[in-house]
Amino acid sequence: MAKIKIGIIGIGNMGSSHAHNISQGKVKGAELAAVCDIDPARLEWARGNLDVENLDYYANQEDFFAEADIDAVIVATPHYDHPPLAIKAMKNDLHVLIEKPAGVYTKQVKEMNQVAKKSDSVFAIMYNQRTRPVFQKLKDIIDSGELGEIRRTNWLITSWYRSQSYYDSGGWRATWEGEGGGVLLNQCPHNLDLWQWTCGRPKRVRAFCYFGKYHDIEVEDDVTAYVEYENGATGVFITSTADAPGTDRLEVTGNRGKILVENNQLTFWRLRTPERKFNAEYEGGFGSPETWKCQIPVHGSTTGHVGILNDWINSIEKGTDLLSPGIEGINGLEISNAMHLSAWLDDWVDIPVDEDLFYEKLQEKIKESDFQKEVKDSKTLDVSGTH
Amino acid sequence: MAKIKIGIIGIGNMGSSHAHNISQGKVKGAELAAVCDIDPARLEWARGNLDVENLDYYANQEDFFAEADIDAVIVATPHYDHPPLAIKAMKNDLHVLIEKPAGVYTKQVKEMNQVAKKSDSVFAIMYNQRTRPVFQKLKDIIDSGELGEIRRTNWLITSWYRSQSYYDSGGWRATWEGEGGGVLLNQCPHNLDLWQWTCGRPKRVRAFCYFGKYHDIEVEDDVTAYVEYENGATGVFITSTADAPGTDRLEVTGNRGKILVENNQLTFWRLRTPERKFNAEYEGGFGSPETWKCQIPVHGSTTGHVGILNDWINSIEKGTDLLSPGIEGINGLEISNAMHLSAWLDDWVDIPVDEDLFYEKLQEKIKESDFQKEVKDSKTLDVSGTH
Numbered sequence: 001m002a003k004i005k006i007g008i009i010g011i012g013n014m015g016s017s018h019a020h021n022i023s024q025g026k027v028k029g030a031e032l033a034a035v036c037d038i039d040p041a042r043l044e045w046a047r048g049n050l051d052v053e054n055l056d057y058y059a060n061q062e063d064f065f066a067e068a069d070i071d072a073v074i075v076a077t078p079h080y081d082h083p084p085l086a087i088k089a090m091k092n093d094l095h096v097l098i099e100k101p102a103g104v105y106t107k108q109v110k111e112m113n114q115v116a117k118k119s120d121s122v123f124a125i126m127y128n129q130r131t132r133p134v135f136q137k138l139k140d141i142i143d144s145g146e147l148g149e150i151r152r153t154n155w156l157i158t159s160w161y162r163s164q165s166y167y168d169s170g171g172w173r174a175t176w177e178g179e180g181g182g183v184l185l186n187q188c189p190h191n192l193d194l195w196q197w198t199c200g201r202p203k204r205v206r207a208f209c210y211f212g213k214y215h216d217i218e219v220e221d222d223v224t225a226y227v228e229y230e231n232g233a234t235g236v237f238i239t240s241t242a243d244a245p246g247t248d249r250l251e252v253t254g255n256r257g258k259i260l261v262e263n264n265q266l267t268f269w270r271l272r273t274p275e276r277k278f279n280a281e282y283e284g285g286f287g288s289p290e291t292w293k294c295q296i297p298v299h300g301s302t303t304g305h306v307g308i309l310n311d312w313i314n315s316i317e318k319g320t321d322l323l324s325p326g327i328e329g330i331n332g333l334e335i336s337n338a339m340h341l342s343a344w345l346d347d348w349v350d351i352p353v354d355e356d357l358f359y360e361k362l363q364e365k366i367k368e369s370d371f372q373k374e375v376k377d378s379k380t381l382d383v384s385g386t387h
Numbered sequence: 388m389a390k391i392k393i394g395i396i397g398i399g400n401m402g403s404s405h406a407h408n409i410s411q412g413k414v415k416g417a418e419l420a421a422v423c424d425i426d427p428a429r430l431e432w433a434r435g436n437l438d439v440e441n442l443d444y445y446a447n448q449e450d451f452f453a454e455a456d457i458d459a460v461i462v463a464t465p466h467y468d469h470p471p472l473a474i475k476a477m478k479n480d481l482h483v484l485i486e487k488p489a490g491v492y493t494k495q496v497k498e499m500n501q502v503a504k505k506s507d508s509v510f511a512i513m514y515n516q517r518t519r520p521v522f523q524k525l526k527d528i529i530d531s532g533e534l535g536e537i538r539r540t541n542w543l544i545t546s547w548y549r550s551q552s553y554y555d556s557g558g559w560r561a562t563w564e565g566e567g568g569g570v571l572l573n574q575c576p577h578n579l580d581l582w583q584w585t586c587g588r589p590k591r592v593r594a595f596c597y598f599g600k601y602h603d604i605e606v607e608d609d610v611t612a613y614v615e616y617e618n619g620a621t622g623v624f625i626t627s628t629a630d631a632p633g634t635d636r637l638e639v640t641g642n643r644g645k646i647l648v649e650n651n652q653l654t655f656w657r658l659r660t661p662e663r664k665f666n667a668e669y670e671g672g673f674g675s676p677e678t679w680k681c682q683i684p685v686h687g688s689t690t691g692h693v694g695i696l697n698d699w700i701n702s703i704e705k706g707t708d709l710l711s712p713g714i715e716g717i718n719g720l721e722i723s724n725a726m727h728l729s730a731w732l733d734d735w736v737d738i739p740v741d742e743d744l745f746y747e748k749l750q751e752k753i754k755e756s757d758f759q760k761e762v763k764d765s766k767t768l769d770v771s772g773t774h
Contacts, residue, residue: 152630156541156638161675163666206593208613208621214666224613224621226595234595234611236623243539243640244662245678251543253630275631279550279601288548291632 004095004313007034007070009061009085011042012170014099014126015076016049018305023052027309029317034068036061061085065092072096072122072316078172079104079180083112086326090119097124097312100189102329104180105362106337107355113327123326124312129190130197130324131307133300134266138252138259139198141268141296148255148274153199153227153235159246160187160239167217174217176365182211182219183241184336192332195237199252201331202227202235202338204350209343214242218371225339237339257291266296391482391700394421394457396448396472398429399557401486401513402463403436405692410439414696416704421455423448448472452479459483459509459703465559466491466567470499473713477506484511484699487576489716491567492749493724494742500714510713511699516577517584517711518694520687521653525639525646526585528655528683535642535661540586540614540622546633547574547626554604561604563752569598569606570628571723579719582624586639588718589614589622589725591737596730601629605758612726624726644678653683 006022008015015035022032035046036058043057058064065088072095075085083103089096096116102125103109116123129135141147160183172178179185184192196202207225215221221242227235240246250261257270271278272290303310311323334351337358342349344361393409395402402422409419422433423445430444445451452475459482462472470490476483483503489512490496503510516522528534547570559565566572571579583589594612602608608629614622627633637648644657658665659677690697698710721738724745729736731748 152545152625152627154543154625158539158640163669163672163674165670166672169672206595208593208615210619210621213619222621224623226611226613228595232597232600234597234609236611236625238539238541238623240539242662242666243645244658244665244676245645245656247638247645251634253545258630258632258634269632271631275629278631279629282550283552285550285553285556287550289631 001029001317003029003031004072004316005033005070006030006072006074007036007064007068007094008032008074008076009036009064010075010077010081010099011035011037011046012076015074016042016045018074018076018309019046019050021306021309023050026306027313030072030309030313033070034058034064036064036068061088065089070094072312075099078178079185080178083108086112086123087115090115090121090123093121095122095312095316096326097126097309098326098329099126100193100329101185101336102326102333104185105355105359106330106334106353107359109330109333110355113330116327122312122316122322124308124315124322125324125326125329126305126308127190127193127324127329128304128308129194131303132264133298133302134261134264135194135198136300137266137296137298138250138261141259141266142198142252142254146268146270147252147257147259149231149233150199150229150252150254151233152253153195153233153250154252155191155195155236155250156238156247157188157191157250158238158240158243159248160241161244161246162187162215162241164215167215174215174219175371176218176362176369179219180362181336181340182217182221183239184209184220184223184339187241188239188336189332191237191239192335193328195235195250196331196335197328199235200229202335202351203230204228204348205335205338205342206348207339207342209339214240218369220340220343223339223343225342227335264298266298268294268296270294388416388704390418391416391459391703392420392457393417393459393461394423394451394455394481395419395461395463396423396451397462397464397468397486398422398424398433399463402461403429403432405461405463405696406433406437408693408696410437413693414700417459417696417700420457421445421451423451423455448475452476457481459699462486465565466572467565470495473499473510474502477502477508477510480508482509482699482703483713484513484696485713485716486513487580487716488572488723489713489720491572492742492746493717493721493740494746496717496720497742500717503714509699509703509709511695511702511709512711512713512716513692513695514577514580514711514716515691515695516581518690519651520685520689521648521651522581522585524653524683524685525637525648528646528653529585529639529641533655533657534639534644534646536618536620537586537616537639537641538620539640540582540620540637541639542578542582542622542624542637543634544575544578544637545625545627545630546635547628548631548633549574549602549628551602554602561602561606562758563605563749563756566606567749568723568727569604569608570626571596571607571610571726574628575626575723576719578624578626579722580715582622582637583718583722584715586622587616589722589738590617591615591735592722592725592729593735594726594729596726601627605756607727607730610726610730612729614722651685653685655681655683657681
């Protein structure tokens, strides 16, 4: 079987990492055929660093789509360009894998999803954290009903530390115009996705975001969000790029106990009697349900970016289900949009988000921006182990 | 030296526990001289269960204050009566220890504090959790500057499980008229006090309270509150009486690291370089300050109720400083009032709280209440280890 020929648009931090993984043979059945970047320095970097025979280089996406001999495209550009480039790729009958987030605002992501639904392209998103066995197990336990109906979720995810030099490393980073947000758009898409993937989507959000609180940036670097779910459950999501050392601790409480995901381990405090039943029947005043602390076995390893690349190629070749379908990218983004909008309006925001209002407010931020970004050096950062 | 003669008003769960501690000689220099309760069943219980010679029994507070031969009073009635009874005791030149909370609304507590400031009474509050060495150590580390300026506090304190039978055990429990609140007024005063004692007082609050969500009660049994501090720090306080098993986890992040108080242990992740300095000076893009995980020694034992009783008697006898001065009772209550008011108004509430508005809204709740409480049995619950 001929190898799937991959083109990559955007050879920045992530694109170059994917290029290495493919060129080093880590993605079975795929070969790197073309790369594209509008920045001559990145193309120059690719020429010097990617040891691939017959690799084609493109300086703009028009030539890339018109000329490159490829079957599939990885979109690893700044966020805003994910939907239009994915749409263009689908319309060129190419399979597509987009980097996260799916886009910056749901309005454009919906359009991408509509094209995807009508297309035969295999469309995936780089939610590489879905390959973490501990989250797959969490989803398994919740979906199976062992935890009972969820009533509280609490994710303290402040382990995304970034110093000022990180923000200074790219001109598009952490600006409304270039990135469309901060920690919610860049670091947290994984967490927002895993949160909704395992615990479901909230129905409304009340969020508190601080913009440039700890860094010289115009977007948010500190967020506390409160959410309510359809069944009355509540949740809190707290994130920041300034906490050192941060914490990554997800706790989910249900009618039948509590699950904690921390340090890549999963602990389940299982109630022998469901709480609702105990509450109704117990007559002793003080007292609580008998609880069994269970250490849940978590097998397998986190295959990460390489895992998602292989999953995508596998689906192209064999028609298998995707672990991370591209059309699910909207779910986490919608929560992120709701958090931004809630902070801007200082009010509750329902999900689904009023997409026109969000778009309008985002445009205001871009228009009103007087932020002068001082880019010290547009270099390729080593991202191993960070995303 | 003659023993300090103690009278107790309110021989319910807590009052009877204090009576036992004193009558069993656990409070040095004190003796139980009188008890007072308007419920004949409780007085009957006292007659049958307190093995004290020459103990006087009073069926109303008028006779108690007029006739009892005592030096000091413990007020262990339902919450609303704490301030008026404390004031009456002070005006009778008696030393006073009140149960928590200091009252139900700050308006009445301020009045109590004004009387206290003009009085020679030694006035304490039963914040027995201030005797926990782990919180004393937390306060020590924060006050000493080792943690640096605080920027985030997060207390997940859902370990106050109560079943319906608990709420059914007393007619005043969990009603606006009888108790003035739920988990915030009954279970959390300790946590709210320890939170502000160690981390300082917030400047504004946005809280989400659910009333009778998991129990047949009219007051709150599920709360998530977001706070902002004067210096820009933020915090979250989450509590419930329905989570099983609950969590008790306080994390405080500062410029110089992070402290975790959990399972009665204190862990300090100390940054070798303060975060603000690292952020400004580090040039490597990805990277974070060197962190030392320090297990902080915590010595001594939690003396609890008996500790506070001894501290109070000691202060009466020797003029020593109180660990838990009565006038500090208002600090935690003010946060609690702000949380209630924020939930009622569905809006931000500043601290200090608008005390007249809070009082007005509380009266509305009492007036509008159509809750019919079904009291199954007014019994004395065993409170050992629960408060």
